[in-house]
Amino acid sequence: METWLTQIKEGNKRQIARLISRMENGDPEKEKWLDALYPHTGNAQLIGVTGSPGAGKSTLIAALIRLLRHMGKTVGVLAVDPTSPFTGGAILGDRVRMTEHALDEGVFIRSMGSRGGWGGLAQATSEAVRVLDAAGYDVILIETVGVGQAEWDIMHLADTVTLVLNPTAGDVVQVFKAGIMEIADLFVINKADLPGVSRLKQEIQDLLALSKHDAPWHPPIIETLATEEKGLEDWWEAAERHYAHLRGHGLLVQKRRARIEKEVSDLVFSAWRERFKAKQQAPRFRRDIQDALDQRISPHEVARRWLKEELRIETQFQADPVDD
Amino acid sequence: METWLTQIKEGNKRQIARLISRMENGDPEKEKWLDALYPHTGNAQLIGVTGSPGAGKSTLIAALIRLLRHMGKTVGVLAVDPTSPFTGGAILGDRVRMTEHALDEGVFIRSMGSRGGWGGLAQATSEAVRVLDAAGYDVILIETVGVGQAEWDIMHLADTVTLVLNPTAGDVVQVFKAGIMEIADLFVINKADLPGVSRLKQEIQDLLALSKHDAPWHPPIIETLATEEKGLEDWWEAAERHYAHLRGHGLLVQKRRARIEKEVSDLVFSAWRERFKAKQQAPRFRRDIQDALDQRISPHEVARRWLKEELRIETQFQADPVDD
Structure with a gap:
């Protein structure tokens, strides 16, 4: 086995950090590393935390890290901020609160930002998960902020998704609207000493009745008070219960299959898109675009021509000359 | 000319609303309508409003609608809420404030929500813009909430993008991080009677110095107090000045060309993605996925096989068997 791989498998934190960075920066060796890591993955329990x-x-x-360390488990954390394409996630102030674990050999914490645009963030996170998984971390926590396409994609990387809410926030309907409710396996009501907990619980239950979940799993609602370390055991117990449920019903393998399918199709797509971008420089394509700009043909007609002639894809609709 | 097209060109609001709905719902005739509309478009001034x-x-x-109507201009409004995949944008409470214009024949207001997922919203908005443009509205206002991939795509549909900020909000850095600063052509500081206006102005100017703008355009910063109708003329004057700048420097045609290129490549891509989805059902592909699930090959290896064999795309990296 190559040296770097041995170092990763031994949990060498400097090597882990370097490998993730080099992959994030699109190192040409990237695929080779991911291929080599792949047989050593699949052992970590992946927990998503959003809100x-x-x-x-x-x-x-x-x-939670404190609790897990107390239980003898090692923990990797990926804090993903899809709103920070400029900063690479570096100014996530909340990271500071986790620095107490920075010197613990059994904990690895990393911020991920969307340097290369929103689309690539889920892919980069998935690659970082694979590195941490191969490095032997028992639990990998993936944290995202807010709701949106990127967060949704990222949460699909986790086996168990925790949605964190507050009694006073009143954002449940927003969360429901954004489809986050459907991917949440557990609800954590944090700051549960504030008024409004029972109302929020009722709201969650009402909205859960409207959304799809893999029966017979009923997402539990846990109350926590993180600042006083209350409710953490309940949260972890629920996560373990969900993980056992996934395994017991053959759902874990289903999730993994879906994740692989999505990854493959994203990889194929992005390679294809690169090729199409290159083709767009061809004189023939420039002419078509100019014709569309001059309103002689429509953009849809240009697309149909390209699908037909370059990709041999016939679309249902047959082209007519635009009428005036 | 077909009857429906005549009605659209006459500004028949019921026909306009129906056509947009039918296109949103993916009517199979959609492309035909868009082709027929296309030669009648290109006359509207497109203003994006985000914040x-x-x-x-x-x-x-x-x-602004009141001001424009006073000036004799007709106005179309598309209020886009990318966070509402479930509601279709129907619960946008703010729409209520615009109902005063509902009976005005020279004003058309429409909410757009992401029924079909985030990806399709920019495309649906672009189609609705085309309908309103062909219907002869002089100005089309496109409003989006918040920041994110969807909003970014939608704002690229506009000729002039206005970013609305408040002196007390303190969200400039967030906005900068999300890349919205780069696409803003004008800044409106609304609620300019609140303290903090000069500090915010300074902040905007400092951040503008860090972001790319088409020289020699310097995004102006306008102060408004919408509830008292103050500053609207300044806003409109700045929008007109930006539009003249775009025309004068050949930038309007550049923007339109880029928009057409993006539209064509999105259309080609989504047709291609449909085809790839169908191929994923093939036994050969199912076997490859199973091999990846069993960790015999990596997802990257599956992607390389498919790129090579099905799409004849050779990737740089040559496949090795995964080492263990």
Whole structure:
């Protein structure tokens, strides 16, 4: 086995950090490394943690790390901020709260930002998960802020998704609207000493009745007070119960299959898109675009021509000359 | 000319609304309609309005509509809410404030929500813009909430993008991080009677110095108080000045060309993705996925096989068997 791979498998934190960075930066060796890592993955339990900014996710995660370390488990954390294409996630102030674990050999924490645009963030996170998985971390926590396409894709990397809410926030309907409710396996009501807990619980239950979940799993609702380390055991117990449920019903392998399918189709797509971009420089394509700009043909007609002639894809609709 | 097209060109609001709905719902005739509309488009001035929820965008837009109507211009409004895949944008409460214009024949207002997932929203908005453009509206206002991939795509449909901020919100850095700063052509500081206006102006100017803009355009910063209809003329004057700048420097045609290129490549891509989805059902592909699930080959190896054999795309990296 190559030296770098041995070092990763031994949990060498410097090597792990370097490998993730080099992959993030699109190193040409990347695929080779991912191929080599792949047989050593599949052992970590992947927990997603999402919720609004200010819900207390980082405090919760810091407290959960303490609990897991106490139980003898090693923990990797990927804190993903899809809104920071410029900063690479570096200014995530909440990271500071986790620094107490920075010197612990059994904990690896990393921020991920969308340097290369939103689309690539889920892919980069998936690659980082694979590195941490091969490095032997028992539990990998994936944290995202807010709701949106990127967060949704990222949460699909996890086996168990925890949605963190606050009794006073009143954001449940927003969360429901954004489809996050459907991917949440557990609900954590953090800051459960504030008024409104029972109302929020009722709201969650009402909305859960409207959304699809893999029966017979009923997402539990857990109350925590992260700042006082209350409720963490309940959260972890629920996560373990969900993981056992996934394994017991053959759902874990189903999730993994779906994840592989999505990864393959994203990889194929992005390679294809690169090729199409190159073709767009061809004189023939420039002419078609110019014709569309001059309103002689429609953009749809240009697309149909390209699908037919270059990709041999016939679309249902047959082209007519545009009428005036 | 077909009857429906005549009706659209006459500005028949019922026909306009029906056509947009039918296109949103993916009517099979859609491409034919878009082809027929296309030669009649290109006359509207497209103004994007973005900013955080609560910044006062809807009140500003309602006031701008009043000003434009006073000037004899007709106005179309598309209020786009990318966070509402479930509701189809129907619960956008702010729309209520615009109902005063509902009976005005020279004003058309429409909410757009992401029924079909985030990806399709920019495409649906672009189609609705085309309908309103062909219907002869002089100005089309496109409003989005918040920041993210979807909003970014939608704002690229506009000729002039206005970013609305508030002196007290403190969200400039967020906005900068999300890349919205780069696409803003004008800044409107609404609620300019609140303290902090000069600090915010300074912040915007400092951040503008860090971001790319088409020289020699310097995005102006306008102060408004939408609830008292103050500053609207300044906003409109700045929008007109930006539009003249685009025309004068050949930038309008550049923007339109880029928009057409993006539209064509999105159309080609989504047709291609449909085809790839169908191929994924093939036994050969199912076997490859199973091999990846069993960790005999990596997902990257599956992707390389498919790129090579099905799409005849050779990737740089040559496949090795995974080492263990």
